[in-house]
Amino acid sequence: MFATPAYAQAAGGAGGAFASFIPLILIFAIMYFLLIRPQQKKAKQHQKMIEALRRGDQVVTAGGLIGKVSKVKEDGEVEVELAEGVKVRVLRGTIAQVLNKTEPTAAG
The missing domain is CATH 2.30.30 (SH3 type barrels.)
Structure with missing residues (x-):
C-alpha cells in the first residue's frame, strides 16, 4: 500500500552507480598529479643528490x-x-x- 522512498530510488540501475564514482575518480586523479607525483620526483632528485656526494x-x-x-x-x-x-x-x-x-x- 505504501511505497517507501528507498524502493523508488533503486530504479537508477548500474549506469547511475558508475556515474556516482566519476567525481571520486577525478578527485583522485587531480590529487595524484598535483601532490603525489611531484613529491615522488623530488624524492628521486634528493636520492640522486645524496648518491653523488x-x-x-x-x-x-x-x-x-x-x-x-x-x-x-x-x-x-x-x-x-x-x-x-x-x-x-x-x-x-x-x-x-x-x-x-x-x-x-x-x-x-
Whole structure:
C-alpha cells in the first residue's frame, strides 16, 4: 500500500552507480598529479643528490649546518667539517642541499 522512498530510488540501475564514482575518480586523479607525483620526483632528485656526494662538496644539513664533506663512508654516513678541526658525522639522508659541487678529478 505504501511505497517507501528507498524502493523508488533503486530504479537508477548500474549506469547511475558508475556515474556516482566519476567525481571520486577525478578527485583522485587531480590529487595524484598535483601532490603525489611531484613529491615522488623530488624524492628521486634528493636520492640522486645524496648518491653523488663526494669529498670536497659544500653541503647544508637538515639542521642548518653548513660544512664541507671530508669523508664519504659506506654505511650511510658522511663526515662533514664545519670549521677547521671540527668534524661531525652526519647521516646521508639529512643532507638537505649541496651548495658547491666539486668536479671529479680526471685520472690521467
